[in-house]
Amino acid sequence: MDQLDELESIGVRILREAYSNFKNLCMLWSIGKDSTVMLWLARKAFYGHVPFPLVHIDTHYKIPEMIEYRDRLTREWNLPMVYGENTEALEAKQTFPDGNADRLTCCRLLKAEALKNTLNGNWTRYRFNHNSDRYEVDRDTEMYTGVIVGVRADEEGSRSKERYFSPRDKENIWDVGDQPPEFWNQFKTDFAPGTHVRIHPLLDWTETNIWEYIEREKIPTVSLYYNQGSGERYRSLGCAPCTNPVQSDARNVSEIIAELRTGKFSNIAERSGRAQDKDDGGGLETLRRDGYM
Amino acid sequence: MQREQMNIVFTGHVDHGKSTVVGRLLADTGSLPEGKLDQIRRECERNSKPFEYAFLLDALKDEQSQGITIDAARVFFKSSARDYIIIDAPGHIEFLKNMITGAARAECAFLVIDAEEGIQENSRRHGYLLSMLGIRQVCVVVNKMDLVDYSQQVYNRIVRRFTRFLKSINLNDVEFVPVSGREGDNVFHRSSSMSWWKGATVLERLDCFRKAEPLDRMPMRMPVTDIYKFTNYGDSRRIIAGTLETGTFRQGDEVIFYPSGKKSRIKAIESFNTDTVTEVKAGRATGFTMDEQIYLSRGALACRVDQMPPKVGNQLQVSLFWLGREPLVQGKEYFLKTGTTKVRCQLSEINKVIDASSLDSEVRRESVERHEVADCSLALQKTIAFDLVMDLPQTSRFVLVDEYEIAGGGIIRDVDDHRQHEFGEKLIRRQLEWENGIVTELDRMEQYGQRPALILVTGHEDQAEAAKIFAEGLEKKLFSLKKNVYYLGYRSLKYGLDADLKNDPLLQKRRMAVREEHIRRISEISHIMIDAGMFFIVKIDGLDYEERDLIQLLLGTSRMKTIWVGKDITTDIVPDWHIRRPENMDEHMAKVDSIMEEWELMGDIS
Numbered sequence: 011m012d013q014l015d016e017l018e019s020i021g022v023r024i025l026r027e028a029y030s031n032f033k034n035l036c037m038l039w040s041i042g043k044d045s046t047v048m049l050w051l052a053r054k055a056f057y058g059h060v061p062f063p064l065v066h067i068d069t070h071y072k073i074p075e076m077i078e079y080r081d082r083l084t085r086e087w088n089l090p091m092v093y094g095e096n097t098e099a100l101e102a103k104q105t106f107p108d109g110n111a112d113r114l115t116c117c118r119l120l121k122a123e124a125l126k127n128t129l130n131g132n133w134t135r136y137r138f139n140h141n142s143d144r145y146e147v148d149r150d151t152e153m154y155t156g157v158i159v160g161v162r163a164d165e166e167g168s169r170s171k172e173r174y175f176s177p178r179d180k181e182n183i184w185d186v187g188d189q190p191p192e193f194w195n196q197f198k199t200d201f202a203p204g205t206h207v208r209i210h211p212l213l214d215w216t217e218t219n220i221w222e223y224i225e226r227e228k229i230p231t232v233s234l235y236y237n238q239g240s241g242e243r244y245r246s247l248g249c250a251p252c253t254n255p256v257q258s259d260a261r262n263v264s265e266i267i268a269e270l271r272t273g274k275f276s277n278i279a280e281r282s283g284r285a286q287d288k289d290d291g292g293g294l295e296t297l298r299r300d301g302y303m
Numbered sequence: 304m305q306r307e308q309m310n311i312v313f314t315g316h317v318d319h320g321k322s323t324v325v326g327r328l329l330a331d332t333g334s335l336p337e338g339k340l341d342q343i344r345r346e347c348e349r350n351s352k353p354f355e356y357a358f359l360l361d362a363l364k365d366e367q368s369q370g371i372t373i374d375a376a377r378v379f380f381k382s383s384a385r386d387y388i389i390i391d392a393p394g395h396i397e398f399l400k401n402m403i404t405g406a407a408r409a410e411c412a413f414l415v416i417d418a419e420e421g422i423q424e425n426s427r428r429h430g431y432l433l434s435m436l437g438i439r440q441v442c443v444v445v446n447k448m449d450l451v452d453y454s455q456q457v458y459n460r461i462v463r464r465f466t467r468f469l470k471s472i473n474l475n476d477v478e479f480v481p482v483s484g485r486e487g488d489n490v491f492h493r494s495s496s497m498s499w500w501k502g503a504t505v506l507e508r509l510d511c512f513r514k515a516e517p518l519d520r521m522p523m524r525m526p527v528t529d530i531y532k533f534t535n536y537g538d539s540r541r542i543i544a545g546t547l548e549t550g551t552f553r554q555g556d557e558v559i560f561y562p563s564g565k566k567s568r569i570k571a572i573e574s575f576n577t578d579t580v581t582e583v584k585a586g587r588a589t590g591f592t593m594d595e596q597i598y599l600s601r602g603a604l605a606c607r608v609d610q611m612p613p614k615v616g617n618q619l620q621v622s623l624f625w626l627g628r629e630p631l632v633q634g635k636e637y638f639l640k641t642g643t644t645k646v647r648c649q650l651s652e653i654n655k656v657i658d659a660s661s662l663d664s665e666v667r668r669e670s671v672e673r674h675e676v677a678d679c680s681l682a683l684q685k686t687i688a689f690d691l692v693m694d695l696p697q698t699s700r701f702v703l704v705d706e707y708e709i710a711g712g713g714i715i716r717d718v719d720d721h722r723q724h725e726f727g728e729k730l731i732r733r734q735l736e737w738e739n740g741i742v743t744e745l746d747r748m749e750q751y752g753q754r755p756a757l758i759l760v761t762g763h764e765d766q767a768e769a770a771k772i773f774a775e776g777l778e779k780k781l782f783s784l785k786k787n788v789y790y791l792g793y794r795s796l797k798y799g800l801d802a803d804l805k806n807d808p809l810l811q812k813r814r815m816a817v818r819e820e821h822i823r824r825i826s827e828i829s830h831i832m833i834d835a836g837m838f839f840i841v842k843i844d845g846l847d848y849e850e851r852d853l854i855q856l857l858l859g860t861s862r863m864k865t866i867w868v869g870k871d872i873t874t875d876i877v878p879d880w881h882i883r884r885p886e887n888m889d890e891h892m893a894k895v896d897s898i899m900e901e902w903e904l905m906g907d908i909s
Binding site (some may be wrong): 011015016018019020023026027029030053054055056057058061088142162175177189190192193194195197198200201202227 | 403658
């Protein structure tokens with residue numbers, strides 16, 4: 011087994027453990043490269059099927075190609091797709107692009123708040139109906155008690171302290187200082203009512219591993235990751251107003267891998283193109299404590 | 304070619320110099336980012352504090368937490384031999400959970416001891432834990448030799464005392480290295496201050512550690528994670544999924560599932576988006592379909608028929624470490640998890656608690672406190688499959704769950720009860736020799752819409768009549784629900800199958816032997832009836848925990864439920880359904896449907 015095989019097997023094991031242990035399970039799919047690899051791992055684990063909802067938090071400021079891509083794969087792969095949003099904040103135009111909120115507040119409202127209330131079932135969820143070919147109000151309003159998230163330990167400081175199975179309390183709060191022990195592939199699958207567990211199958215992957223795996227498995231990705239002649243590409247995807255591309259000539263997956271191997275980005279954070287991180291003192295600690303992924 | 308990679312962990316008492324040794328290793332092997340060393344020296348000068356190598360590690364971590372690429376919990380460095388990942392393992396006692404989480408992933412370990420302070424509580428505690436975590440390659444770094452004038456005598460004394468301790472916990476062949484992290488003696492550069500030392504440096508020792516032998520040459524062990532049948536998605540395959548812990552299997556291999564002993568043959572190895580797979584090796588998350596469909600569930604242990612079988616039993620002798628806030632005590636229910644099995648259990652006895660704060664390891668105690676290590680006996684509520692640590696460490700490992708938390712971990716050293724063990728072996732023999740017809744268990748389940756089970760109706764002897772009426776009522780109710788059900792009355796046995804069992808009311812011993820044989824026979828009949836797809840109802844008066852356990856063992860893992868009839872439960876049994884007022888028959892019978900569904904014996908059983 012090579013390194014990618016090992017990472018794949020760890021990820022598949024974790025997804026299967028989650029599926030066996032959590033009745034109300036969902037996977038967060040941000041449409042980015044990491045969570046798309048994670049979705050691919052689910053198809054590996056469950057033989058082409060995805061037996062739990064994929065949840066996307068739609069801020070309505072995502073780059074349009076991302077939504078097109080999401081719905082195309084939903085149809086092609088027969089995915090149980092669900093999205094949630096902060097309708098109130100959007101209607102009240104309490105957003106950064108509308109000039110009524112700073113970046114962090116905007117992130118908290120459109121992402122963290124929307125995520126929290128979509129996961130606990132308080133706000134409306136929209137589910138893709140494969141028969142009518144459109145999103146409809148989801149009748150399932152039960153709280154998701156297991157939430158699969160595609161964070162990687164090497165992305166930034168706070169994520170490196172995560173466990174594979176990481177508990178969140180009733181307020182969605184993560185107690186970094188007191189985490190469960192995790193060894194011998196035994197995970198925290200028991201949890202008190204009202205709390206939930208975040209599950210991280212990609213914790214051991216690096217940015218390079220992600221691209222190597224995309225190349226090996228030929229996983230479709232959004233074209234925004236590639237330089238299409240402008241000499242720029244996105245290294246991390248988010249909302250259009252707060253995401254900036256990096257200088258790069260890489261036009262395809264193998265060129266991205268080659269670029270990463272040169273060490274060109276080794277001293278530049280992967281999320282450096284994400285403006286909200288800077289407003290959060292460089293880390294994501296504040297946002298993540300509030301429930302951000 | 305990919306360079307070899309190895310995970311290592313540095314452990315030891317707080318302030319004994321783990322960070323200094325690691326910092327020195329990084330600096331001397333040239334593994335630090337350019338200019339890092341000078342930058343920190345300058346910062347120290349500015350703040351007029353003496354430079355320490357330990358700051359390097361902190362500085363790297365600070366930088367990481369500010370959002371640049373490296374993982375704060377892991378530090379990477381290279382020697383000429385291979386790449387290393389140093390896993391951060393804090394020495395402070397509160398961080399023991401993190402130390403275990405980190406160390407469990409290491410292939411080899413350094414344990415740092417301060418030459419001046421000598422062996423401390425956590426030196427010993429970390430020694431135990433490394434031993435229990437199965438890390439066999441350990442090197443003790445005797446640090447701060449500069450503070451004891453590089454004295455060979457001081458060094459030898461620590462080596463002597465600590466070797467004796469390590470031997471007592473089965474850590475043999477441990478190497479020692481005298482170093483000074485601060486001065487850089489024997490870390491990367493050979494020391495000129497310790498000319499008496501002819502052994503290896505820390506880095507040389509590190510490069511001598513061997514990669515663990517591949518697990519694929521050991522006997523096959525695949526704990527079953529789940530059975531996948533995605534019929535909703537138009538997929539009719541029935542896939543037995545799991546991660547192969549040890550061994551290898553190929554398409555066509557005959558496999559046997561423990562503890563039930565059921566067997567079948569691997570028809571195809573299933574995978575998504577790959578070429579056809581015909582062989583799987585240890586470490587791979589995999590799945591396969593089988594020639595013959597047998598009923599299986601999560602927790603079964605898949606093994607190859609032609610290899611060493613695992614052990615089965617429910618009374619375990621274990622060594623464990625305890626991390627829970629509440630102590631481990633008798634009379635409380637815990638969950639034991641091993642592989643994919645999860646089973647209720649109780650602490651039946653503490654044989655000894657090892658006290659890390661003194662060298663005395665023979666303490667008698669009623670409970671195991673947080674951060675203690677102990678040898679104990681555990682009683683499980685049902686029979687499971689596992690290996691003993693001396694046979695196959697990977698599948699001898701378990702954790703204990705207290706309420707919602709993983710509160711301890713350990714290794715299984717022995718199966719306690721020889722009678723249980725003997726029955727277990729017989730059971731597997733029976734299963735191996737069992738002749739199956741063409742109609743399978745699953746076929747029957749599908750046709751009858753029920754998952755066969757033994758339903759034991761019991762109660763105090765005074766309530767024998769009430770229990771009998773209830774059992775008959777239950778049979779009638781299930782029959783009216785069009786279920787395949789049979790009630791076997793005691794008298795039907797007494798003058799038939801049990802006619803040779805002569806009871807002598809005066810001989811207590813004889814009576815017990817007769818009862819045990821009676822129960823054994825009932826268990827054997829139940830096994831046949833369950834195989835025939837039935838709900839089999841039997842009434843046994845005054846059934847206790849041990850007898851229930853024996854029946855469970857003889858049945859294998861087939862389903863069994865107990866119903867206690869009568870107001871007070873007068874034995875130590877914990878029934879699945881307690882009928883407090885047997886006279887309210889209609890009320891109880893109205894619930895049968897939903898209770899059977901709750902037990903997953905009827906309703907949606909796919």
